Amino acid sequence: MDLKGILGFDSATMNLKKEVVGGVTTFLTMAYILAVNPLILADAGMDQGAVFTATALASIIATLLMAFLAKLPFALAPAMGLNAFFAYTVVIGMGQTWQFALTAVLIEGLLFILLTLTGLRNLIVMSIPLEMRRAISAGIGLFIAYIGLSNANIITSGNGTLLALGNFTSPSVLLSLAGIVLCAVLLVRKVTGALMIGIMVISLAGIPLGVTHLNGIVNTPPSLAPTFCKFEWSSILSGNMFISVFTLLFFDMFDTIGTLIGVSSQAGMLDKDGNVPRMKQAFLADAVGTTVGAVLGTSTVSSFVESASGVNAGGKSGLTSVFTALCFLLAMFFAPLFLAIPSEATAPVLVIVGVMMMAEAGKIDYGHYLTSIPAFVCMVMMPLSGSISDGLMMGVIAYVLIHIFSGNWRNVNIGAYVLAALFILKYAFL
Numbered sequence: 278m279d280l281k282g283i284l285g286f287d288s289a290t291m292n293l294k295k296e297v298v299g300g301v302t303t304f305l306t307m308a309y310i311l312a313v314n315p316l317i318l319a320d321a322g323m324d325q326g327a328v329f330t331a332t333a334l335a336s337i338i339a340t341l342l343m344a345f346l347a348k349l350p351f352a353l354a355p356a357m358g359l360n361a362f363f364a365y366t367v368v369i370g371m372g373q374t375w376q377f378a379l380t381a382v383l384i385e386g387l388l389f390i391l392l393t394l395t396g397l398r399n400l401i402v403m404s405i406p407l408e409m410r411r412a413i414s415a416g417i418g419l420f421i422a423y424i425g426l427s428n429a430n431i432i433t434s435g436n437g438t439l440l441a442l443g444n445f446t447s448p449s450v451l452l453s454l455a456g457i458v459l460c461a462v463l464l465v466r467k468v469t470g471a472l473m474i475g476i477m478v479i480s481l482a483g484i485p486l487g488v489t490h491l492n493g494i495v496n497t498p499p500s501l502a503p504t505f506c507k508f509e510w511s512s513i514l515s516g517n518m519f520i521s522v523f524t525l526l527f528f529d530m531f532d533t534i535g536t537l538i539g540v541s542s543q544a545g546m547l548d549k550d551g552n553v554p555r556m557k558q559a560f561l562a563d564a565v566g567t568t569v570g571a572v573l574g575t576s577t578v579s580s581f582v583e584s585a586s587g588v589n590a591g592g593k594s595g596l597t598s599v600f601t602a603l604c605f606l607l608a609m610f611f612a613p614l615f616l617a618i619p620s621e622a623t624a625p626v627l628v629i630v631g632v633m634m635m636a637e638a639g640k641i642d643y644g645h646y647l648t649s650i651p652a653f654v655c656m657v658m659m660p661l662s663g664s665i666s667d668g669l670m671m672g673v674i675a676y677v678l679i680h681i682f683s684g685n686w687r688n689v690n691i692g693a694y695v696l697a698a699l700f701i702l703k704y705a706f707l
Contacts, residue, residue, distance in 0.1 A: 299592020300600025339566025504574020
């Protein structure tokens with residue numbers, strides 16, 4: 278069996294050493310998810326150790342699927358933003374159980390598989406106008422940054438005000454602020470694995486301060502039992518389930534499209550029409566990864582834009598993804614190290630990821646009020662309402678209403694009208 282051929286490796290144009298370096302580089306730039314995801318889902322009441330194992334296994338399976346189905350050098354893992362939606366909107370905001378949220382992820386994954394196989398995924402994505410899609414990414418960035426600042430107690434509840442600055446003499450706050458500066462400096466200097474290095478340095482600095490509590494380094498991975506196949510079927514026909522599934526599905530597809538096109542363009546992989554090779558297979562790897570991740574006990578799995586780092590290091594084929602998956606497999610046996618990482622060390626990563634996601638906001642024409650006002654509504658309502666889905670729904674409703682009453686109703690596609698009507702009904706009756 279020609280394994281290299283199966284993975285799209287062409288020895289005439291590709292270098293095995295670069296594929297290895299590319300795979301390891303991709304892992305180093307996204308390994309922070311092994312620390313951040315368990316902490317975020319623990320806020321939803323899930324077992325942190327089980328989520329760590331589920332995160333690693335889901336990443337391994339989805340990344341290997343990308344390697345063998347799509348033959349592309351892209352890695353997948355539980356997505357930032359979607360894990361925040363899982364924990365802080367569905368569970369904490371809507372008051373649902375984490376089992377309800379896992380069920381929504383499972384349904385979303387199955388629908389994603391169906392839409393990918395039938396080719397209907399583009400109709401869902403295109404039902405949201407371009408400016409709104411840009412605003413959604415930026416809004417999630419603001420929301421994630423707010424969660425990071427809040428978890429670090431840099432921002433707290435105010436006395437007579439909604440928000441206020443925290444105690445800047447607190448070791449926890451000082452560690453988090455130092456982490457933000459450190460991660461920023463490492464990124465500016467283009468250091469590989471900047472976010473992971475920042476996490477580890479702040480975690481080590483937290484040991485003498487009593488913030489980090491290390492209980493070993495190497496051990497067998499924690500059991501999946503607390504999260505494996507833990508679904509809640511009693512509410513699958515509820516309005517909250519519809520909103521949760523739709524939001525997860527839309528974000529997952531949009532993130533995947535953006536990542537695949539962006540990284541492929543950077544790698545020079547786009548065909549003459551600007552399309553990603555084997556995009557259907559790449560979508561399928563993402564969809565199956567999400568479904569398997571839900572069974573294991575983690576939030577939506579998606580393609581990571583950090584894959585660009587591995588591509589820049591020389592990765593060009595599915596072989597790069599295989600080596601990334603092997604790194605995730607090795608990391609599973611360092612569970613005590615990852616689980617000892619405190620929120621003070623992961624909070625800076627949330628802030629920095631928020632900055633990265635704000636890039637889309639710069640593409641919005643703020644002088645064109647017809648689209649910029651609803652886009653702004655979408656962006657600011659996500660962090661201010663504490664709900665990603667509410668920000669999305671309010672933005673879409675504002676978009677449609679402003680177009681109707683300004684006489685531009687013909688410029689709105691039918692899908693946006695349908696979504697706005699459903700969202701208004703949700704607020705009116707649910």
